[in-house]
Amino acid sequence: MEIKKQIELNGRTLAISTGKVAKQADGSVMVRYGDTMVLATVVSAHEPNEGQDYFPLQVEYREKIAAAGKIPGGFFKREGRPTEKEILSSRLIDRPIRPLFPDGYMNETQLLVTVYSSDQENDSDVLGGIGASAALMVSDVPWHGPISEVRVGRINDEWIINPTYQQLDESDINVIVAGTSESVVMVEGESREIGEDEMLAALKVAHDAIKQINEMQLELAREAGKAKREFQKAEPDEQMVQEVRDLVEEKIRSNNRTAGTKEERSQRRAEIEQKTLETFAEKYPEQESVIKDIIHDIEKADMREMILSESKRLDGRGLSDIRTISCEVGLLPRTHGSALFTRGETQSLTSVTLGTKMDQQLIEGLLPEYQKRFMLHYNFPPFCVGEVGRVMGPGRREIGHGNLAERALQYVLPDDNEFAYTLRIVSDILESNGSSSMATVCAGSLALMDGGVPVKKAVAGIAMGLIKEDNRVAVLSDILGDEDHLGDMDFKVAGTMDGITSFQMDIKIEGISFEVMEQALAQAKEGRMHILEAMNRTIAEPRTSISKHAPSLITLRIPVDAIGGVIGPGGKTIRNIIAETGTEINIDQDGTVTIAALTKESGDKAREIIEKMTEQPEVGKVYEGTVKRIMDFGAFVEFLPGTEGLVHISQLDTNRVEKVSDVVKLGDKFDVKLMKIDSEGRYNLSRKAVITGEEPGAQDEGEGRERRRDRGDRDRRKSRRPNR
Numbered sequence: 207m208e209i210k211k212q213i214e215l216n217g218r219t220l221a222i223s224t225g226k227v228a229k230q231a232d233g234s235v236m237v238r239y240g241d242t243m244v245l246a247t248v249v250s251a252h253e254p255n256e257g258q259d260y261f262p263l264q265v266e267y268r269e270k271i272a273a274a275g276k277i278p279g280g281f282f283k284r285e286g287r288p289t290e291k292e293i294l295s296s297r298l299i300d301r302p303i304r305p306l307f308p309d310g311y312m313n314e315t316q317l318l319v320t321v322y323s324s325d326q327e328n329d330s331d332v333l334g335g336i337g338a339s340a341a342l343m344v345s346d347v348p349w350h351g352p353i354s355e356v357r358v359g360r361i362n363d364e365w366i367i368n369p370t371y372q373q374l375d376e377s378d379i380n381v382i383v384a385g386t387s388e389s390v391v392m393v394e395g396e397s398r399e400i401g402e403d404e405m406l407a408a409l410k411v412a413h414d415a416i417k418q419i420n421e422m423q424l425e426l427a428r429e430a431g432k433a434k435r436e437f438q439k440a441e442p443d444e445q446m447v448q449e450v451r452d453l454v455e456e457k458i459r460s461n462n463r464t465a466g467t468k469e470e471r472s473q474r475r476a477e478i479e480q481k482t483l484e485t486f487a488e489k490y491p492e493q494e495s496v497i498k499d500i501i502h503d504i505e506k507a508d509m510r511e512m513i514l515s516e517s518k519r520l521d522g523r524g525l526s527d528i529r530t531i532s533c534e535v536g537l538l539p540r541t542h543g544s545a546l547f548t549r550g551e552t553q554s555l556t557s558v559t560l561g562t563k564m565d566q567q568l569i570e571g572l573l574p575e576y577q578k579r580f581m582l583h584y585n586f587p588p589f590c591v592g593e594v595g596r597v598m599g600p601g602r603r604e605i606g607h608g609n610l611a612e613r614a615l616q617y618v619l620p621d622d623n624e625f626a627y628t629l630r631i632v633s634d635i636l637e638s639n640g641s642s643s644m645a646t647v648c649a650g651s652l653a654l655m656d657g658g659v660p661v662k663k664a665v666a667g668i669a670m671g672l673i674k675e676d677n678r679v680a681v682l683s684d685i686l687g688d689e690d691h692l693g694d695m696d697f698k699v700a701g702t703m704d705g706i707t708s709f710q711m712d713i714k715i716e717g718i719s720f721e722v723m724e725q726a727l728a729q730a731k732e733g734r735m736h737i738l739e740a741m742n743r744t745i746a747e748p749r750t751s752i753s754k755h756a757p758s759l760i761t762l763r764i765p766v767d768a769i770g771g772v773i774g775p776g777g778k779t780i781r782n783i784i785a786e787t788g789t790e791i792n793i794d795q796d797g798t799v800t801i802a803a804l805t806k807e808s809g810d811k812a813r814e815i816i817e818k819m820t821e822q823p824e825v826g827k828v829y830e831g832t833v834k835r836i837m838d839f840g841a842f843v844e845f846l847p848g849t850e851g852l853v854h855i856s857q858l859d860t861n862r863v864e865k866v867s868d869v870v871k872l873g874d875k876f877d878v879k880l881m882k883i884d885s886e887g888r889y890n891l892s893r894k895a896v897i898t899g900e901e902p903g904a905q906d907e908g909e910g911r912e913r914r915r916d917r918g919d920r921d922r923r924k925s926r927r928p929n930r
Contacts (some may be wrong), residue, residue: 207225208223208224208225208226209223209224209225209426209429209430210222210223211223211422211423211425211426212422213418213419213422215239215356215367215368215415215418215419216366216367216368216369218239218240218328218368219238219239220237220238220239220336220419220422221237221238221239222235222236222237222238222336222337222340222422222423222426223235223236223238224236224340224341224344224426224430225430227245228245228247231247231248231249231341231345232248232249232250232345232346232347232432233247233248233340233341233342233343233344233345233346233347233432234246234247234248234341234344235337235340235341235344235426236337237333237334237336237337237340238323239328239333239368240325240327240328241323241324241325241327242321242323242324242325242327242328242329242330242333243273243321243322243323244319244320244321244322244330244333244334244337245319245320245322245337246317246318246319246320246334246337246338246340246341247317247318247341248315248316248317248318248338248341248342248345248347249315249316250313250314250315250316250345250347251313251314251315252313252435253313254312254313254314255312255314258312259312259495260312261304261307261311261312261315262312262314262315263300263303263304263307263315263316263317264314264315264316264317265296265299265300265303265304265317265319265338266288266296266316266317266318266319267288267292267295267296267299267319267320267321267331267334268285268288268292268318268319268320268321269285269289269291269292269320269321269324269330269571269572270285270320270321270322271285271571271572273321273322273323273324273572274324274326274572274573276572278570279570289570289571290605290609291571293602293605293606294331294605294606294609295319295330295331295334296319296602297602297606298331298332298334298335298355298382298384298392298394299317299319299331299334299335299338299355301384301392301712302335302353302355302384302385302391302392302712303317303335303338303339303342303349303351303353305391305713305714305715306349306350306351306353306386307348307349307350308348308349308350308437308439309439310439310440311348311437311439315347317338317341317342319334319337319338321334321572324572326371326572326573326574327370327371327372328368328370328371329357329371330572331355331357331382332355332356332357332368332382334355335353335354335355335384336354336355336419336423339351339352339353339354339423340352340423340426340427343423343424343426343427343431344426344427344430344431344432345431345432346432346433346434346435347434347435348434348435348437351386351423352386352387352420352423352424352427353384353385353386353391353416353420354384354385354415354416354419354420354423355382355383355384355392355416356368356382356383356412356415356416356419357369357380357381357382357383358379358380358381358382358383358395358408358411358412359373359374359377359379359380360377360378360379360404360408361373361376361377361378365407365408365411367411367412367415371573378397378398378400379395379396379397379398379400379404379405379408380395380396380397381393381394381395381396381397381405381408381409381412381709382394382395383395383408383409383412383413383416384416385412385413385416386416386420386716387416387417387420387421388716388717389413389713389716389717389718389719390409390412390413390416390711390713390718390723391712391713391716392711392712392713393409393709393710393711394610394709394710394711395613395708395709395710396613396614396616396617396707396708396709397705397706397707397708397709398617398705398707399617399701399702399704399705399706399707400705400706401705401706402706402724402727402728402730402731405706405709405727406720406723406724406727409720409723410720442493442496442499442500443490446486446490446493446496446497446500447500449486450482450486450497450500450501450504451500451504453482453485454478454482454501454504455504455508457478458478458501458504458505458508459508459512461474461475461478461505462505462508462509462512462520463512463518465520465521465522466521467551468551468639468686468687468688469592471520471688475505478501479498479501482497482501483497483498505692506692509688509689509692510673510675510692510693511675513525513673513680513682514673514675514678514680517680519682519686519689520686520688520689521550521686525680525681525682525683526681526682526683526729526732526733527683527684528549528668528683528684528733528736528737529549529550529551529552529684530549530550531547531548531549531737531740531741532546532547532548532549533545533546533547533548533648533652533740533741533743533744533745534546534744535652535653535655535656535744535745536656537555538557540755541557541558541559541753541755542557542558542559542560542657542752542753542755542756543557543558543560543653543654543655543656543657543658543659543753544556544557544558544653544656544657545649545650545652545653545656546649547645547648547649547652547741548637548645549641549645549648549684549737550639550640550684550686551637551638551639551640552635552637552638552639552640552641552642552645553590553635553636553637553638553645554633554634554635554636554642554645554646554648554649555633555634555636555649556631556632556633556634556646556649556650556652556653557631557632557653558629558630558631558650558653558654558656558657558659559629559630559631559632560627560628560629560657560659560752560753560756560757561627561628561629561630561757562627562628562757562759562790562792562800562802563577563626563628563792563800564790564792564802565628565630566578566579566628567581579622579628579629580612580615580616580619580628580629580630581612581629581630581631582608582609582611582612582615582630582631582632582633582646582650583600583608583630583631583632583633584600584604584605584607584608584611584633584635584642584643584646585600585604585632585633585634585635586601586603586604586607586635586638586642587634587635590635590636590637590638590642591638591639591687607642607643607646608633608643608646610643610698610700610708610710611631611633611643611644611646611647611650611667611700611708612631613707613708614647614650614665614667614700614701614707614708615631615647615650615651615654615661615665615707616707617707618651618661618662618663618664618665618702618707619654619659619661619662620659620660620661620662623761624660625659625660626759626761626800627659627756627759629654629659631650631653631654633645633646633649633650638687639686639687640669640684640685640686640687640689640690641667641668641669641684641685641698643667643669643698644666644667644668644669644698644700645667646667647665647666647667647700647708648665648666648667648737648741650665651664651665651666651741652664652741652744652745654748655745655747655748655749656745656749657748657749657752657753657756658748658749658750658751658752658753659748659752660748661748662702663702663703663704664702664703664738664741664742664746665700665701665702665707666700666701666702666734666737666738666741667698667699667700667701667708667734667737668683668684668698668699668700668730668733668734668737669684669685669690669696669697669698670682670683670684670685670695670696670697670698670699670726670729670730670733671685671689671690671693671694671695671696671697672693672694672695672697672713672718672722672726673693673694674694674715674717674718674722679722679725681722681725681726681729683729683730683732683733684733693714694713694714694715694718695711695712695713695714695715695718695726696710696711696712697710697711697712697726697730698710698711699727699730699731699734700734701734702738703735703738757790757802757803757804758802758803758804758805758806758809759800759801759802760800760801760803760809760810760812760813761798761799761800761801762798762799762801762813762816762817763796763797763798763799764793764797764799764816764820765797765820765822766795766796766797768797768819768820769793769795769797771819771820771848772793772799772816772819772820773793779819780793783812783815783816784812786811786815787803787808787809787811787812787815788803788804788808789801789802789803789808789809789812790802790803791812791816799816801813801816815847818846818847819846819847819848821846823845823846823849823851823880823883823889824880825880825881825882825883825902826879826880826881826901826902827879827880828877828878828879828896829845829846829877829878829879829880829891830845830875830876830877830878831843831844831845831851831853831875831876831877831878831891832844832873832874832875833870833871833872833873833874833875834850834872835850835872836866836867836870836871836872837866838855838866839854839855839866840852840853840854840855840857840858840866841853841858841866841870843878843891845878845880845889845891849889850889851878851880851888851889851890851891852888852889852890852891853878853891853892853893854890854892856894857881857890857891857892857893857894857895858870858893858894859893859894859897860894860897860898876893876896877893877896878891878892878893878896879891879892879893879895879896879900879902880902881895881902882902
């Protein structure tokens with residue numbers, strides 16, 4: 207039997223139903239908002255795999271192209287590997303749900319979220335988060351939910367929950383917030399340089415809506431939910447825990463308080479772990495993984511206590527101190543812009559490439575196809591953390607980090623009509639010890655300026671951390687990798703001197719208050735300003751010119767009705783221009799022509815050809831003409847590509863011309879002046895006017911005198927003929 211719950215949200219009905227479809231899954235729900243419908247299912251194995259020491263949770267979000275009444279492009283005509291949008295949406299669902307599984311739960315679990323109907327007004331990603339939570343709530347899988355997700359926008363100072371795509375175009379903020387009924391647990395979004403207080407206000411507005419949706423899920427679970435499976439975490443032997451603690455606790459304390467590099471700390475930790483395993487090998491056989499977990503827990507507890515009690519961190523810094531920053535630009539001689547940004551033991555080598563409109567990325571999905579002009583790609587090779595690993599395509603983490611940095615930078619880029627280049631940034635992380643995505647933001651900003659891209663402002667990013675035990679709280683600036691791993695929050699903020707441009711937060715515990723978030727935002731702003739000052743000392747303004755290795759772009763506008771003539775039948779004309787000039791030419795539907803050339807000369811040549819082809823004839827202007835046809839009464843001269851006019855015999859020379867071929871021949875080139883466009887659109891040209899400087903208007907009178915003279919000569923010749 208189908209059970210359904212619904213509420214009104216921003217003028218539309220949000221409905222969650224269960225019991226009608228996918229009933230063999232452990233839990234399944236259909237979420238509907240407007241005409242967008244998403245099915246979420248969960249299945250979890252009843253036993254963990256033997257020897258498994260991690261939680262194998264798989265979250266997959268997929269969009270059926272048929273949901274928008276479309277057929278997929280490409281040869282196979284079916285959905286293929288996940289798009290970047292689907293990967294990012296999967297992460298938005300995974301991140302708030304994963305921490306709420308019981309500690310120690312190792313059963314393989316799969317959440318599948320599928321979009322079956324899309325009204326192309328409401329984004330289905332937040333519905334996927336709601337659906338995944340509701341599916342877990344009605345299932346027998348142990349989970350400490352619910353959570354809900356909403357998107358927040360703002361137009362004319364009015365907050366909007368789940369704005370449509372059209373409203374987002376007008377909004378100055380686009381942020382997705384997930385939370386329990388007690389607190390926010392995840393934030394992901396972008397904004398147009400809003401203030402910290404405005405960001406906090408957006409989170410509060412979002413949380414009010416989240417609490418309503420969570421209550422709806424609780425009601426659904428009470429009526430349709432299954433009894434939860436019994437689960438109890440396997441606890442290690444207390445005597446073994448105490449013996450390991452007695453052996454390693456002081457060594458761990460010493461290691462945590464000995465400032466040094468990440469590699470030095472890791473090496474000392476590895477030695478402690480190895481000696482401990484050797485000590486207990488006979489007494490506790492086959493307990494290596496358990497002993498490692500005990501050492502990890504001791505290390506975590508000591509590091510957290512050191513920060514809370516002593517305000518001291520693993521590398522010796524205070525809570526708000528930023529690591530040493532080094533910036534360098536122009537490292538790579540053949541790229542169009544480059545930068546090396548190093549903060550402590552985190553380093554990004556970033557390049558900028560300037561391309562043409564032909565380099566734009568075509569985005570296909572539920573929405574109508576569109577071209578993407580700015581791309582940022584983030585790479586995290588295994589050597590950056592001193593490891594050996596398989597080198598494959600980008601993983602979800604790399605795509606997510608790249609997307610966060612891309613959003614941070616996109617609002618400071620110049621408009622397309624101001625700077626027509628396609629832009630690609632590539633960030634390669636060469637070293638990593640915390641916050642490589644924010645290093646990418648900084649390096650990307652520096653590289654854009656080095657490349658001569660007229661960005662509005664510099665952008666910097668910083669990652670914040672949190673340690674919370676009861677009422678004791680410590681907010682950490684510029685966190686290390688271990689502080690991220692052992693802490694309670696990963697909180698990234700990127701922006702300019704004037705405001706936030708992108709924002710990401712993941713909270714691993716419940717009960718983070720808005721007061722703590724406010725403190726973290728304020729501390730993040732201080733750190734961002736410090737980093738921006740260091741960046742500005744290296745390069746404060748974009749270079750005044752682009753790299754000599756970048757293509758030269760020339761933009762001009764032609765009449766819309768002239769586009770067909772420039773393209774020619776089957777594209778023949780424009781292909782000939784491209785072949786002749788060695789350029790790349792793109793023509794938009796509004797008549798905007800973009801010419802990309804490797805040299806100024808080739809670009810100017812292509813522009814000249816197109817300008818002549820589309821130029822509107824102007825009375826009184828002098829043109830270089832080519833004789834195309836010779837008649838008794840004059841010569842037809844092509845003075846613009848494909849446009850001919852008549853030079854009357856009387857206008858060929860200052861002296862009387864008896865025969866046109868006495869003065870000009872086919873193929874001759876000479877200057878002519880356009881004297882008149884008659885009522886039938888014919889062009890009257892004059893070679894004589896170029897020589898004498900005669901202006902339009904005088905030609906009619908001169909031609910009249912010439913015609914009268916010719917008529918008089920004919921009359922005199924006729925009068926001399928004998929009568930027959």
